[in-house]
Amino acid sequence: MVAGTNEGTRPLSELISRGDTTELQVKAFLCNNLGHTTFLAKIPMYEFYRMSDVANERSEHGEPVAQRKLDIKHATDLARYILKGLIATTILQNSEDRGPIMKARERLREKIGKQPYLALQPIVANLRTAGVNGSNLRAQQLETKDHEGIGIRLWLGQKDILWVVDGQHRRKAIQMVIEFLEEARLEQKYPPKKQSLFPHNKDDRAIPHDELSVWMECYELTRGHCTVSVETHLGLNIIEERQLFHDLNNLAKKVEKSLALEFDSSNPVNAFIKEILIDSGLLKVSSTEKVDWEDDDGSMTRKDIVAINAHLILNKSNINGAAPALVKDRLGVAKRFWEAVVQIPGFGEEKAKLTTVSAQPVVLKAIAKLTYDFALGRQLNAELLDKLLDGITDIDFSHDNPMWRYYQLTNQEIESYGLNELGKYLPDNSTGNRDVGNFDAETKRMRFGAKHNDIYPIIGDMIRWKLGLPNRQEIRN
Template sequence: MDEQTRTLADRKRGRSNEYLTLTAMDGVNLGRKTLTTRMSIKKFIDWSLVANKDIREHEDHGDEFIAQRSLSAEHARGLAKYVLGGLVRSAILDMNGKSVPEDVLRIKNDLAAGPYAALQPLVCNLRHVDEEDLHIDDKDLPPDVLRLSLGSTQKLWVVDGQHRRDAFDRVIAYLDQILKNGKYPGGKALYAPASTGRDGRLTPDELEFWEAVRNVALNECSVSIEIHIGLNEPEEQQLFSDLNSRSKPLQSSLVQNYDQSDAIAAVSRDKEIIRFHIADESDAKHWNSTGLPLKDIIMINRLLVHGSNAKEATPQSQVDAKLDFIKRFWEVVQRIEGFGDESQRTKTVAGQPVMLKALAKLAYDHAYGVPKLVDEAGLWKLYEAILSKKISFSHSEKLWRALFLNDEERAKEFGQNEQGININDYVHLTAQTKPGEFDALNGWVRYSTAHNDIYPRLGDLIRWKLGLKNRGAAEKSREKERLEIESSRAAAA
């Protein structure tokens, strides 16, 4: 920052003698004067403010108008992890082909990041000024380029980018913390080693690497900023609204096809593993379609890796740890009769994604689930039953219609398994559950789109059929339903 002479009025008002000099491009956006510049992440944090409701607590700016939504900590944290992943890859590239230590490779694989990372420009407003108030210098500069000097009270008010700003702050704070303490923090840190058995201490290679990452963040990285000049309250609020409401979100199918940062999406596109047709979403709506859409393959693989539909991108290390498990699952599934054929859904219930989700969750529970359900022998029994056709996935198999029956009908139709256990000990559906229907005309079992309600119960049918461990969901469901009925009756009395 440059030092310039203060006036007596500045001294009387207690203003700082700090000034910021920026080199900027002079431009016009839809007829309004704008300046475009770049500055370091740290400098941007120091010279910018966010006019959300928290500004009311600010000592110097509590009377400023609000033109921002409240900060979403979850969104900011997600962006911080994205920024950290990009910085990590930049620091590795700066090694210029030198051997990358194993500890550093592990960091890269533990973070979900694609082959390239960047952030879009931020948009700010210089409040309470007009063009006459700004001190510029364009001597010896190309046309449309100028130097702009801002005093300590002339802050950049963030119109678009408050979550990126907060993410930058989180990353710098995280790097400062681990370098000061020499160890990874506990809890929900931006990064902690995925491997177990670590005490959190940084190895010498990690310490050197994180210092390099911090250097990249503070000394090499810069952000692009479009500065609007002197917008008043309704103008700034309008700009905020337009920038955040007029962009069209990407279709999930495009994200899944293009995003390389999610290792689960990547393995779902691996033709060595997924050897059947990956269908377009529009085609997948028709029962005579072939294969599965990518979004369903990704969901199935998320169940295999996490046991749930985790929202965040999954780092490579987590997929690598279960890669053999993923491969074995798909090897077994792709040997189900009719699966992968043309019009597969008309030939096998396994052609419906909800059935594969049921199988994936079953496999995960037996291999990695809660301790009371983990059972390697049970997993082997499941796969053996599929391969030997002890379990038939034909539409003619009556087991797959069991969800369309009430408890009494189900008990009468199926009774007990080979272990002498009643099917209703494993399976229960509330009256609100809409599982689907049996299409008697075509002889097809058609499950509904309420997959989250259906696939766990399909898994329960398979558990009962093979005598696998009971997860106890049926008993809990009946008890919950009983209490709800009693509550309704009491309210009506």
């Protein structure tokens, strides 16, 4: 630590500095993290991006090595999250405004989605130029009126780079947000749809004047009001930096999937599940990840409910990246689907899984996929949708319905059960594994397999045949 008093150089614990007006001043708290000196600073997003880089080139013998490969999709999701937070901030800061700009703010928030709370976790960095315990830093102790130390003021030059050890995706997300806002400000057009962080009309990329004003507000927030917290370690060597990266990324325990889904209100599909399906009492949610058939109270795991709705609303196996504007227009169909499903005899009742195969998630995924096809997909047809949702209560979803075990039946059994025509709707048994599950002849229970993505299309074909819906095999040919 270089001192500006007659006493000369002092250690970091005795902070006094000589200022340099060409350097950036950063206010921080001096901390002790398990015996090591660190400082904790809040830095405007824009400034943090400008003065930081990712510690991905350091290795023990000088060869290039990355801490981990950058996942651009993850960074893009984080960028949208930050953008959502900036829009929410403009609304909070202007809560008394009732003019046209507030309407634009609320319109943008409606498109990108809203949630109860938004925040970024602190970023961890290493200031390599700081020296051991900050011996090369120039700093000044800040005092209150009673002369008690409350923090420090640091002077950082252009060579003093904050090397990000944990937070490279957050830094990349901040960069993407800044570039998006700068392009919107200069071009007054949204970027091409695939490159845009914000959903917009791909045929007219021009930004309306009121929306442009909101983006200008967001840009200004990144340069001042909205900050990131950065815990900075001082002068770590290669081994120490790599150890810190390992510990920060490997010692945390991942949250259970169902718990994460229960707590997340930001995803519009999740919000639909909570507000329309669960809070209204339409569905019961299990408190455990797995439901024992013998102790089944008619509930479903949240994970299964989410997966079914992903097929129903998005035609995907997960709800990641669900756009609020897209989901909003599909919720009517989704609600109608569930209102039809709960009418299936035995569904949602005690010991439902012992009573009806419709209580098995893979069966509901099959019906959900059909609903998507007829309501939103390439086979869009209102009459077929009505035929499906009005007819599912007429289907025999009992375990001993031979339709479910078609591939296990002999030709004679197929004929005796009247399933000859069903074969035309199903994939050829010779082209792959058609093991959709196991029927226990003793208990008369049909338990479908775990490979849902292979099984639910086949169950969908069985339902198509039973309700006289178009044959998927003929459509594909």
